Structures are given as structure tokens and as C-alpha cells.
Amino acid sequence: MQVPAQFQYEKATSVEHALELLGRYGEDSMVVAGGHSLIPMMKLRLAQPETLIDINGVGELSRIGVDRDAVTIGALVRHAELLDSPVIGEHFPILHDAERVIADPAVRNRGTVGGSLCQADPSEDLAAAFVALDGVALIQGPDGGREVRVREFFTGPYSTVLDQGELLVAVRVPIRSSASAYAKVERRSGDWAVASAGAALRLDDGHIAWVGIGLTAVGAPAFGAPTAEEYLMGAPATEELFEDAGTIAAEHCSPVADQRGPVDYKRHLAATLTTRVLRRAAARWRGRRNHEET
Ligand SMILES: Cc1cc2nc3c(=O)[nH]c(=O)nc-3n(C[C@H](O)[C@H](O)[C@H](O)COP(=O)(O)OP(=O)(O)OC[C@H]3O[C@@H](n4cnc5c(N)ncnc54)[C@H](O)[C@@H]3O)c2cc1C
Known part of the structure; x- marks a missing residue:
């Protein structure tokens, strides 16, 4: 059985405490949230932090907050909590669609929103969903806070804009009166995506008034x-479009x-799934409007 290299363990009790610990231990430290990505990497010696800073005791990171304009999802919110949240289901069905097909209950009970985004795995489902929703990453560091659109958060595979010593504290998603959907092709239930797509849109008089698209596992x-979003803006929402x-x-x-499929197959899925989620999001939009009118 593989075991991680020896490390020191610290438990943060607040965001300030986590930042203080990150500052104290410097680049040899790493944050652990659900541990579903980091611990396997430590066992394989792909990550060897000298100090592990556990943020699981930081209650303020575990909240889903709602105000008039946005829902703020704490970095420590678990996949299962997102899936169970009526507020999320009401405003962002794309997140429920995505969570239903992420791994299995064991992973969903432990894995977190923040860990998923910070891991920046090219097959990460929530990354595509938050890009489609145009969410904003709320980051705290030694010099204060900053905000980065999720679509600018990822700098490459397994790489983000986060600097050493910074913590992702939440993702804020604007409530912009939209409908959304997510679809994934996987080899078997609970597997990582062969390809996935998410879309969020708003229609105005049958035309696309706003749209966001996210794709995962296909090298987007x-x-x-963005080019597909630009193409859609202002056009009549037809099947052909x-x-x-x-x-x-x-x-x-x-x-x-890779073992999940050849390039042509994945590209075909990217096209088919994008079309499918746009169609589904538009149907949800029209369904909601009809319901509101009756
Ligand atoms: C068997 C299995 C199947 C899976 N299948 C899927 C799937 O189908 N789709 C999918 O999208 N995901 C899948 N996952 C990944 C799952 O979503 C994990 O939750 C995710 O990889 C990491 O979340 P975590 O909370 O466990 O993060 P951790 O493993 O604790 O951390 C991951 C990385 O993020 C950093 N980090 C964590 N939180 C913060 C923070 N707040 N601020 C700064 N840095 C932070 C850590 O330092 C580390 O580098 C799967 C995982 C497993 C084990």
C-alpha cells in the first residue's frame, strides 16, 4: 500500500488562521479540503507538502449564501450539499445536472467545490459548469481579497491564478434570470468525463439575450x-443555430x-453535447416562462 511522505499537520480554525498558517509555512505547505485529489497525489509522491493545512474546521467556508443578485457558494461546500440544495436547484439546475454525474456518493460526500476548482483537472465537471454560469472566484491572500471570473481562473491543466499563500474562499454566481443544463458522456456511471458540456442562457422574444458555455475533457x-457564445448572441434560438x-x-x-477515446470521437461529443445543453437550457427557459404565465 502506498503511503504519503512524512508531513506536519495543522488545523485552521478561520480564514485568517489559514492565511497565517500558509504564510508561516510558505511554499512547502498545501491546503487540504476533501482530500480526494491531494491525498492520492501525496501517496503517489506527485505532491509532497511538508505541512498540510486542513481547512475542514473553517465553518465560514461551508455556507451557501443568497442575496438579491447572487448566490455565494463557500469553497468548502461538498458536492453532496450542492446537489441537495433547493436554492441551487432553483437558480442553477446546471449544477444539479453536473453533481448527479460526478463520481459516487463517497466522493460527493467529501469532495468540495473549492478543491475541485483549485485542482483544475482538465476533466473537472464543476469548472465547465461555473464557466457557463460566469461565476466569480473570491480569493483571499496575505494582502487582502481579489475577485477573478472563473473563466479567467484556470491558467492550464492543474494550474490556476492562485498565488502561494492565497485561499479560494467562495464562488459567487450572479442570479441573472437564466436557464441552464449540463450533459456528460462517461464510460460507466460515476467515471470521469469522456466529454461534458454545460450551457446557461436567457431568451428575449425568442432571441438569445445572454449565453454562457463550458466544456470539459476536450481541451477547451x-x-x-467564447466564439460559440459570440455566434449565438442576439440570434433567434433555433435548432439549426x-x-x-x-x-x-x-x-x-x-x-x-487517451483510454477514453480518440480525438475525432471527443470532438464529435463536444459538438453534440454543446447542442444538447443549449437545446435543454432553452426548453427549460420556455417551460419556466409558460409556467409563470399560467
Ligand atoms: C474516484 C474519484 C472519482 C472522481 N470523479 C470525478 C468526476 O467524475 N468529475 C469531477 O469533476 N470530479 C471527480 N472527482 C474529483 C472530486 O470532484 C474531488 O472533489 C476534487 O478532485 C477535489 O476536491 P477536494 O475537496 O477533495 O480537494 P483536495 O484534494 O483537498 O484539494 C485539491 C487541490 O486543491 C487545493 N485546495 C483545496 N481547497 C482549496 C482552497 N479553498 N483554496 C486553495 N486551494 C485549495 C489543494 O491544496 C489541492 O492542491 C473524482 C475524485 C475521485 C477520488
Whole structure:
């Protein structure tokens, strides 16, 4: 059985305390949240922090807060909590769609929103969902706080804008009166994606008034599809338009061949899934409007 190299353990009790510990132990320290990515990496010696800073006791990171304009999801909110949250289901069904297909209950009970985003795995489902929703990462560091759009948070595979000593504290998602959907193709239930896509949109008089698209596991730069979004803006929401947008999104992906499939197959999925989630989000939008009118 593989075991991690020896490390020192510190338990943070507040955000300030976590930042103080990160500052004290410097670049040889790492934060642990759910541990579902970090602990396996430590066992494989792909990560060897000398000090592990456990943030699981920081209650302020575990909240889902709602105000008039936005929902703020703490970095320590577990996948299962997101899936069970009625507020999330009401405003962002894309997150419920995504959570239903992330791993299994054991991973969902422990893995966190913040850990998922900070790990920046190219197959991460929540990354694509938050890009589609145009969420904002709330970051705290030794010099104060800063905000970064999730679509600018990822700088490459397993890499983010977070500097040493910084903590992701939450993701804020604007409530912009939109409908959304997420779809994933996996080899078997609970597996990582072969390809996934998410979309959020608002229609105005049958035209696209706002749209966000996110893709995962297909080499979309920073999980986004900005050219497809630009193509859609202002156009009438037809099946043909959604198919064209899927093709454009897929053209801007750079999938790699691996045990989950060849490049052409993944590109095909990127197009098909983008079209599917746009269609589904539009149907949800129209369904909601009809419901409100009756
Ligand atoms: C068997 C298995 C199957 C999985 N399947 C899927 C899947 O289908 N889809 C999917 O999207 N994910 C999947 N995952 C990943 C899962 O979503 C994990 O929750 C995620 O990888 C990491 O979250 P965590 O809380 O465990 O983070 P950790 O492992 O604790 O941390 C991951 C990284 O983020 C850093 N970090 C954590 N929190 C913060 C913070 N607040 N601020 C700064 N840095 C932080 C850590 O230092 C570390 O570098 C799977 C995982 C497993 C083990």
C-alpha cells in the first residue's frame, strides 16, 4: 500500500488562521479540503507538502449564501450539499445536472467545490459548469481579497491564478434570470468525463439575450467556448443555430486521444453535447416562462 511522505499537520480554525498558517509555512505547505485529489497525489509522491493545512474546521467556508443578485457558494461546500440544495436547484439546475454525474456518493460526500476548482483537472465537471454560469472566484491572500471570473481562473491543466499563500474562499454566481443544463458522456456511471458540456442562457422574444458555455475533457481553453457564445448572441434560438454553435465550440477544442477515446470521437461529443445543453437550457427557459404565465 502506498503511503504519503512524512508531513506536519495543522488545523485552521478561520480564514485568517489559514492565511497565517500558509504564510508561516510558505511554499512547502498545501491546503487540504476533501482530500480526494491531494491525498492520492501525496501517496503517489506527485505532491509532497511538508505541512498540510486542513481547512475542514473553517465553518465560514461551508455556507451557501443568497442575496438579491447572487448566490455565494463557500469553497468548502461538498458536492453532496450542492446537489441537495433547493436554492441551487432553483437558480442553477446546471449544477444539479453536473453533481448527479460526478463520481459516487463517497466522493460527493467529501469532495468540495473549492478543491475541485483549485485542482483544475482538465476533466473537472464543476469548472465547465461555473464557466457557463460566469461565476466569480473570491480569493483571499496575505494582502487582502481579489475577485477573478472563473473563466479567467484556470491558467492550464492543474494550474490556476492562485498565488502561494492565497485561499479560494467562495464562488459567487450572479442570479441573472437564466436557464441552464449540463450533459456528460462517461464510460460507466460515476467515471470521469469522456466529454461534458454545460450551457446557461436567457431568451428575449425568442432571441438569445445572454449565453454562457463550458466544456470539459476536450481541451477547451480554460473550459470556455467564447466564439460559440459570440455566434449565438442576439440570434433567434433555433435548432439549426444550436447545431452550428456546437460545431463552432468543437472546432475550438483540442482533445487528446487517451483510454477514453480518440480525438475525432471527443470532438464529435463536444459538438453534440454543446447542442444538447443549449437545446435543454432553452426548453427549460420556455417551460419556466409558460409556467409563470399560467
Ligand atoms: C474516484 C474519484 C472519482 C472522481 N470523479 C470525478 C468526476 O467524475 N468529475 C469531477 O469533476 N470530479 C471527480 N472527482 C474529483 C472530486 O470532484 C474531488 O472533489 C476534487 O478532485 C477535489 O476536491 P477536494 O475537496 O477533495 O480537494 P483536495 O484534494 O483537498 O484539494 C485539491 C487541490 O486543491 C487545493 N485546495 C483545496 N481547497 C482549496 C482552497 N479553498 N483554496 C486553495 N486551494 C485549495 C489543494 O491544496 C489541492 O492542491 C473524482 C475524485 C475521485 C477520488
